[in-house]
Amino acid sequence: MGKRIGTEVSLGVAEAARLANVDVVSAYPITPQTHIVEELSEYVANGHLDAEFIPVESEHSAMSAAVGAGAAGARVYTATAAQGLALMHEILFIASSMRLPMVMTVANRALSGPISIWNDHSDIMAEKDIGWVQLFVENGQEALDLTLAAFAIGEDHRVLLPVAVNMDGFILSHMIEPMVVPDQEEADAFLPAYEPAMRLDPKNPVTMGPVGMPEVYTEAKVQCEQALLGSKPVVKEVLDRFADQFGRRYELVEKNGKENAKALFLTMGALGETCMTAVDGLIKDGEDVGQVRLRLWRPFPEEEFLEACRGAERIIVIDRALSPGCINGPLAVDIKSLFYGRDDAPEIVNVIAGLGGRDVTTEDFREIYARASGGELDGGYTVWGVKSYA
Amino acid sequence: MHKEIQFPGFKKITAKNMPWDKVVASGHRACQGCGEILAMGMVMKAVGRDAIVANATGCMEIVTSPYPQSAWECPWIHVAFENTGAVASGIEAGLKALHRKGRVQGEMPSVIAFGGDGATADIGLQSLSGALERGHNFVYVCLDNEAYMNTGIQRSSSTPWGASTTTSPAGSKSKGQRTFKKNMPAIAAAHDIPYVATASPAFHLDLMNKVRKAVSVEGPAYLHIYSPCPTGWRCKPEQSIEVAKLAVTSKVFPLYEVIGGEWHLKKTAKPKPVEEYLKTQRRFRHLTPDDIAIIQEHVDWEYARLERLAAMTDSVEDEE
Ligand SMILES: Cc1ncc(C[n+]2csc(CCOP(=O)(O)OP(=O)(O)O)c2C)c(N)n1
Ligand code: SF4
Numbered sequence: 001m002g003k004r005i006g007t008e009v010s011l012g013v014a015e016a017a018r019l020a021n022v023d024v025v026s027a028y029p030i031t032p033q034t035h036i037v038e039e040l041s042e043y044v045a046n047g048h049l050d051a052e053f054i055p056v057e058s059e060h061s062a063m064s065a066a067v068g069a070g071a072a073g074a075r076v077y078t079a080t081a082a083q084g085l086a087l088m089h090e091i092l093f094i095a096s097s098m099r100l101p102m103v104m105t106v107a108n109r110a111l112s113g114p115i116s117i118w119n120d121h122s123d124i125m126a127e128k129d130i131g132w133v134q135l136f137v138e139n140g141q142e143a144l145d146l147t148l149a150a151f152a153i154g155e156d157h158r159v160l161l162p163v164a165v166n167m168d169g170f171i172l173s174h175m176i177e178p179m180v181v182p183d184q185e186e187a188d189a190f191l192p193a194y195e196p197a198m199r200l201d202p203k204n205p206v207t208m209g210p211v212g213m214p215e216v217y218t219e220a221k222v223q224c225e226q227a228l229l230g231s232k233p234v235v236k237e238v239l240d241r242f243a244d245q246f247g248r249r250y251e252l253v254e255k256n257g258k259e260n261a262k263a264l265f266l267t268m269g270a271l272g273e274t275c276m277t278a279v280d281g282l283i284k285d286g287e288d289v290g291q292v293r294l295r296l297w298r299p300f301p302e303e304e305f306l307e308a309c310r311g312a313e314r315i316i317v318i319d320r321a322l323s324p325g326c327i328n329g330p331l332a333v334d335i336k337s338l339f340y341g342r343d344d345a346p347e348i349v350n351v352i353a354g355l356g357g358r359d360v361t362t363e364d365f366r367e368i369y370a371r372a373s374g375g376e377l378d379g380g381y382t383v384w385g386v387k388s389y390a
Numbered sequence: 391m392h393k394e395i396q397f398p399g400f401k402k403i404t405a406k407n408m409p410w411d412k413v414v415a416s417g418h419r420a421c422q423g424c425g426e427i428l429a430m431g432m433v434m435k436a437v438g439r440d441a442i443v444a445n446a447t448g449c450m451e452i453v454t455s456p457y458p459q460s461a462w463e464c465p466w467i468h469v470a471f472e473n474t475g476a477v478a479s480g481i482e483a484g485l486k487a488l489h490r491k492g493r494v495q496g497e498m499p500s501v502i503a504f505g506g507d508g509a510t511a512d513i514g515l516q517s518l519s520g521a522l523e524r525g526h527n528f529v530y531v532c533l534d535n536e537a538y539m540n541t542g543i544q545r546s547s548s549t550p551w552g553a554s555t556t557t558s559p560a561g562s563k564s565k566g567q568r569t570f571k572k573n574m575p576a577i578a579a580a581h582d583i584p585y586v587a588t589a590s591p592a593f594h595l596d597l598m599n600k601v602r603k604a605v606s607v608e609g610p611a612y613l614h615i616y617s618p619c620p621t622g623w624r625c626k627p628e629q630s631i632e633v634a635k636l637a638v639t640s641k642v643f644p645l646y647e648v649i650g651g652e653w654h655l656k657k658t659a660k661p662k663p664v665e666e667y668l669k670t671q672r673r674f675r676h677l678t679p680d681d682i683a684i685i686q687e688h689v690d691w692e693y694a695r696l697e698r699l700a701a702m703t704d705s706v707e708d709e710e
Contacts, residue, residue, distance in 0.1 A: 023488060091469065
């Protein structure tokens with residue numbers, strides 16, 4: 001039986017990687033990811049985890065070493081944020097195109113400049129097309145559970161892709177929360193030893209990462225896309241298996257608030273909990289409102305999302321990243337294109353909130369709701385709470 | 391402190407016991423007379439098949455791996471341009487963990503990384519330095535053709551002074567490359583790794599034995615191999631070995647080893663003038679006698695420094 005402890009969420013994530021019995025951790029420090037990899041290096045130093053810890057000289061090398069280790073057949077973990085993720089950018093595409101499963105926690109943080117160590121989603125939104133399975137977690141338990149599940153998802157031979165677990169920096173990573181930590185036998189039963197489909201082995205030589213001429217490049221890309229699209233049922237399966245074993249159920253898309261509500265908030269990540277509190281309050285006030293939370297971001301769970309939104313007349317999409325020069329925030333762009341041409345398309349309101357660690361409170365949600373209901377926020381997007389220094 | 395370096399299991403290659411087996415198959419797409427592919431073939435002949443190769447983006451990656459073909463008869467991976475040191479680190483660490491945990495049995499294969507001079511001395515220097523400093527057990531081979539050839543003969547920090555390239559062209563206001571060649575082997579040696587050596591495909595036994603030493607030593611080893619590129623240097627393909635030989639005999643590219651911090655130099659008894667070397671390649675054809683004198687002076691100065699380094703560690707050897 002697992003035990004319930006109170007600990008920092010970052011340490012819970014490190015514990016999940018330890019339970020996964022990873023072979024290699026390669027990482028470079030960046031706030032707010034540091035506690036995770038510090039904890040893992042302690043585990044290795046104290047013999048609590050039998051792994052190679054590679055203290056690389058940059059995030060570019062962290063991801064490159066992860067690719068190398070994964071290609072050698074090892075189970076690999078890394079974690080990063082913001083500038084670190086941006087520095088990995090080039091290699092993120094290569095990891096997925098080589099179909100190398102690995103797990104990376106992204107402690108989401110705003111991108112420079114100005115330099116900001118605080119939370120938003122601008123780092124990962126710049127990486128939404130990397131071909132990785134991407135999850136967003138909302139609380140500590142979920143961060144721990146989905147980190148463990150991420151290995152099972154990525155390593156499934158029907159998937160064979162890297163998985164990013166997005167966890168809001170500070171507002172989640174540095175919280176102390178109660179978490180149920182599975183014991184090693186339970187973790188082992190859930191996550192068997194990694195069986196690579198292919199590895200660098202002199203007894204059976206393979207060539208990885210060759211040149212793709214125009215006659216093969218498109219097909220290679222489409223195959224990766226198919227693997228990503230095909231991962232959705234596997235994600236579901238793994239999460240079902242997780243629920244059966246541990247009793248904690250996670251859906252790709254979750255809904256709360258009023259049944260068949262007319263207005264829905266859409267959130268990803270830890271802001272969902274604040275939103276939920278606000279929605280509860282609004283419902284008490286007699287409002288017809290609900291909330292949809294997206295847990296799986298890539299591949300986009302189209303059917304599940306449409307199902308969750310059925311009957312809604314307005315969706316208020318909360319983005320935590322600005323996409324300068326675009327028509328909407330990155331999440332809203334997806335949602336609008338999903339509804340385009342559908343008879344049941346609701347009105348879509350897009351609010352960009354919480355950039356660079358700006359607090360988003362239940363009051364903010366109430367005000368957003370009021371202004372959206374009053375038709376004040378239609379068309380384009382609104383960057384929430386911009387101060388005027390004039 | 392004197393560091394005793396061991397080469398356990400080192401088996402010397404001679405003309406008699408030269409391995410027949412090729413690991414880089416013929417039928418690759420390198421240009422005729424390419425020094426890099428020759429050197430690469432020799433390196434892998436000396437290493438054998440029980441190896442895993444990580445290759446940086448560049449000529450060698452392109453010419454050996456156009457899918458669905460591959461010239462590689464051992465496991466090979468290409469990830470990107472600037473990260474071969476890190477990729478090799480990951481492979482080595484992964485293998486180590488898997489072997490320790492008993493999930494993979496048998497001997498650890500050798501891990502070999504290949505990069506051009508651009509991938510090594512410029513964009514990949516950081517990841518190489520990181521890998522050397524962390525002490526991974528692997529061999530890094532720089533195939534130095536003194537420019538970025540894969541993208542069309544642009545200058546690198548390893549391009550010699552006066553060479554005309556497509557981004558350091560000779561012109562009415564320019565002699566070509568304005569800086570002297572970055573001393574990459576010395577940079578590698580400054581990491582205090584057990585083994586650093588320079589080699590040339592024109593001295594194939596020497597090259598292959600250095601490779602054997604590099605793979606047998608525990609910890610990182612660095613080989614800097616001079617690799618003529620007839621296409622970029624504008625010399626005749628059939629002369630590239632001759633050019634490589636002249637580079638050594640004119641002291642332009644001296645052959646030496648740095649073993650545990652000791653510099654071992656094979657002295658050239660009667661060095662040829664650099665002019666003889668320079669005139670074999672059209673990348674130098676714009677140079678005037680005064681320019682050539684500048685180069686000669688620089689070559690002599692660098693060679694004298696090498697001799698001092700070798701003398702400091704009592705390891706100057708006369709030419710055999
Ligand atoms: C980040 C990045 N920048 C630039 C390139 C383009 N590029 C590919 S190979 C190459 C030059 C390789 O030169 P070198 O390492 O000297 O090897 P050579 O081709 O001469 O063997 C360049 C600039 C790239 N692939 N990646
Ligand atoms: S361009 Fe030069 S280095 Fe590249 S394959 Fe041709 S000869 Fe070799």
